[in-house]
Amino acid sequence: MRIAPSMACLIVATILASVAGAAEQTPRTNVILIMADDIGYECFGCYGSRQYSTPNIDAMAAEGMRFTHCYSQPLCTPSRVKLMTGLSNARNYSAFSVLNKSQKTIGDYFGDAGFRTAVAGKWQLYGAEHYKPRFRGKGTLPGDAGFENFCLWQVDRLGERHKAPLLQIDGKNRQFDKSHYGPEVACDYLIDFMKRSKDEPFLVYYPMILVHNPFVPTPDSQSANKKQKQRNFEDMVAYMDKLVGRIVTTTEELGIAERTLILFVGDNGTNKKITSQLNGREIQGGKGLMTDAGTRVALVALQPGTVPAGRVCEDLVDFSDMLPTTLQAAGAPVPDGLDGRSFWPQLQGQTGTPREWIYCYYCSRPERTKPSRFVRDQRWKLYGDGRFYDVANDVLEKSPLQQVEAGSAAAVAKQKLAAALQSMPSEGQSLLQFDR
Template sequence: MKNMAGLSRREFLKSASIITASTCLPRFASAAESKRKNIVLIMADDIGFECFGCYGSEMYDTPNIDRLAANGIRFTHCYSQPLCTPSRVKLMTGKSNIRNYVGFSLLDGSQETFAHLLKSAGYKTCVAGKWQLYGAEHYSEETRGKGTLPEDAGFDTHCLWQVDKLGGRYWGPLLHIDGANRQFPKDVYGPDVCCDHICDFIKNAGEKPFFAYYPMILVHNPFPVTPDSENPESSDKQKNFADMVTYMDKLVGRIINTVKDEGLEKDTVVMFVGDNGTNRSIESKLGSQTIRGGKGKTTDYGTRVPFISSTLGETGSQVCDDLVDFSDFFPTVAGLAGASMPSDVKIDGCSFLPRLTGGKANPREAIFMYYYPWPIKGWKPETRFARDKRFKLYGDGRLYDVEKDVLEKHPVLESSDTEETRAVRLKLQKVMDSMPDEPEMIRKK
């Protein structure tokens, strides 16, 4: 059936989705209209919301992150991709994986990142921590070197694990620093080196606004001891994981304190988020619940992540239940910088900047996810779904009431639909129909 403009229903929905995405974006102020904010975006590796005191955990020590939440805003419905590379590609480009994902460990060189955008707006840019977006030498020939180097992704300076080589990430790390690999001694702890790089960047930023992106090495497996572990010989992965969470929080505190010590607190927004759920070998207590990590799964325990941000102005401590998708960080960072969005790029993100400023927000009604992490090897089936805060609809028609069925064991059958579930099916199906039928950049076998 064609509408009055001669478009099919699916074509019409796709064009409408582009318009809807654009209306999510704030009107960005020019550099002359307002002082541009420094931005620190910290992303921990492999840790879900269940591991933080500000989300109710009493099992782990996260005082610095909890303090950030107590003086800022804590989001309760932030959703990542289930795995590291898919999350990073979406976060850095503002696009759904269905538009620009090409393979694990790769960021396609044609993609504009938030660092490109901010650098063109006059920002100094830095990245330190974990890269895994170039295709290091241990990957297959189809992947090796087919991604993007950090200097080509818009960053002025970098200190990163796993750019073109693998090496260690924790004790005695091999790190790629401003274009060259450096092997550190065995008594050097990699996360410390990366944190030092971020702190030095902040201290030496000068008069220009800066963007510091810190995709942390912690708390990904393996689970070695940290410099603060009581037993340096411990092989208890659950205990070592807890020590790693504490040390991760310590490094976040170092960065926040550096911002304060430099007198930049009022001019800097600090955001902390996780890249996907916790490792599946880790069990955590959250109240009376025992939660097994869901990394790699599309359930809440694989995709629902902590997100805490400082705010601008006198907004006070807040808890926000707006839906936030990883694609939303790109337009939000652009808004903080007063940067003009690229006119020729389709962005799937909706800015949550009004929540940081105390302004009038335009929150999402739903998010869309496309997940196919290993297309080059053909591993794992493609998965797509749309969800709101309560319900999730998969591409094969399965509907789950996630509030009641967080592990997605009991789909809601169409034959037992209520008026509410019938309406939500229609709403979420429209979201899926508005997106491309096939991935636009994946070369399928």
Template sequence: MRLGREHHLGFHQRHVMLLLIAATLIVWNRPASSSVAAEKNQRPNIVLIMADDMGYECVGANGSKFYSTPNLDRLAAEGMRFEHCYSQPICTPSRVQIMTGRYNSRNYVRFGLLHPNEITFANVLKDAGYKTCIAGKWQLEGGFKGPNKFGFDEYCLWQLTRRPCRYPNPGVEVNGKTLDYTDGEYGPDIVSDYLVDFIQRHKDETFLAYYPMILPHWPFQPTPDSDDWDPTETKEWPRKKWNRKHFKDMVAYTDKMVGKIDQALKTAGVRENTLLIFTCDNGTYEMIKSPFQGRDYKGGKGTTPNAGTHVPMIASWPGTIQPGTVSQDLIDFSDLLPTLAEAAGASSKIPQDRTIDGRSFLPQLKGNEGNPRDWVFCWYERNGKREGNNVKRYARNQTYKLYHDGRFYNVPADELEKRNLKPGEIDTETKAVRQELRAVLDKLVAEESEYSYGKVPKKK
């Protein structure tokens, strides 16, 4: 019996060894794509969409009854909607801040320019192995190689080296080539088609797609879905023809393009492994008045009150973000770089040789408390000038806003900032908030001396 038992154990051990060898061979011979897939399941694809000149009041999920945004409303219902996201007051400052994770006081040098010494979220994710693409509006100079320098493998852009028509029969630059369309094509369709193609080509890899939209920036004119669309148009409409009807059509087409990208992710089979974030670069153009919350809400683009900087933000990540979540956390545009980097497992790639002002809100997206902000900060001078009294600086929370010159407002009660709160009107709790915001301003204003770019060459 003893010999039989030893014989049985020997067979068992040999059987286990054979199984281990077979398993090892399977691992050794596993296709590379399986390893990529395993890694990809841990690192999401990322799609960041930023509309142009479309304030908080333009989205149905935020309470609009005037604009049609069914795709955005659905994404909000399926994901997370932020009620306190704040941009810069105008396009280039917002683009610089969102891409670099740094306040404009540190790196904004001139309208229409991203300084070549800056590092973007695309650089960070590309260094981490992501395939990267930008499609839409550039407006940051740098020539044909500019997008590549800032981390994008591919691009399809309007306003890279020139400023032709952007809507009917547009002109764009695609990976170093200039293309002009003459058969009734529509600019937003051209750039979004490129993005859809990028998603399809890289569905088996991990990718970043950045879509700084052309829409719904002026000139306000018909879209292909408007009843007065004219595909033979070759020029932008003059200001005297701009109107709210066509702005409304353009907001609807913005929403349509968001739905198009969302559907492309589903068609490619990658939607559940994709974090999609939608926001806007600044408030609505000032001539547009929108029915909102029982009043006419005047656009505030280029100004620092709420209408100029309060923008929509929606995040969708099926299976990760709890559907129907509404966040009251403060978000500013510097937060996108660290958030995308953390989502991509690339926080170690964030540059250490400069101050990054953003704070990741990835934990909140995953349903955790995270480390939410107590304040957001704005430094704004349209042309980057640092001398004189034109620079506007403020810090704020969800309720109170303090400018560096001492003006202090209760924003929900005074969105137009008409009534500066006087010391006698401030209770103990509010006084403590004011002191906290003053400390933030004093610190960040003192750090403006770190600005090191000096005189910037004039635009060619």
């Protein structure tokens, strides 16, 4: 039977309209990116710790995916700048506490893609009142970084972060009394945002206030003794985990868990004043150091029905990878020119295109310090000054390999890493350059 041209056109139009309608009805994936402050991989039960209580993050790992080789920058602002822009510090980091105004961030990208956006916790990217005048106000405000809703500590003012916090909420500073706990206020804010936005696609960026020093008792601590730094830190880890659990539970209660990707990560290694036990080994916090103690962090992903349960991934993950990964997960355009590589395929149980190496350029105070840099894979690590380590067997980096046998695994790795190091910028920038 022949179909008249007009009827054929009508059928095609009907099919296309049906497909388009189905696409419009398919909910877009929400993204919740949670980043704890100053905590290395050694402080989580799912990574082998028996010292710390992290049942909610452990449950995320059991029901989702845990990564064993995620690497941050050694310090907070460098990590945040890298995570939010998908670029190496060598390209866009110019001063501590500053996110250059020229940078396009995760908030901008998600906002452009039609997502509601919120951030709560710690900002420290504008150059607050307590920094030297040459850095003060030279960074970026949250509203100018693509976030329409925000509840943040240390935007333009300092103040307390724990009990009786000073927080900037949607552009206005608010001083809370002693009955309020800053980390709880930030979490409450995000939960309220999620409830209001449950029928729309959203991005929640949660750079947590915990577990950064000062190490003080939490509302759940049995002792109010501020001098028990180790005990208080352990309590802060437990409270941090509790807040993460509240976020996860909220997605379940709102019926949006299956269309919400949750990533949990730490921003750098643990404070040097903290000592932890892991698998019979004592680990001193390495914040600020280029070793594993300063750069190796936990990364756990959860999205029921999408992220395979109980999976452990040994692929390399760099902080610049967070932006392209979350954008791809949300079905938003991924810009060209990023240093990051998406691991969204791995989160779906696929092979993806794993990294062969990561590059870390670190210069915490460009106006007065010299940069350090390294390239590494899961086992081998090559510094810009030529030091070469078998980190898997020398995690403290005490014995650089002076000579490697031609054709050996070490020699092959060193050649690969040397080429990678050569491919990346060796010099960064300083905010003071822009003021001349």
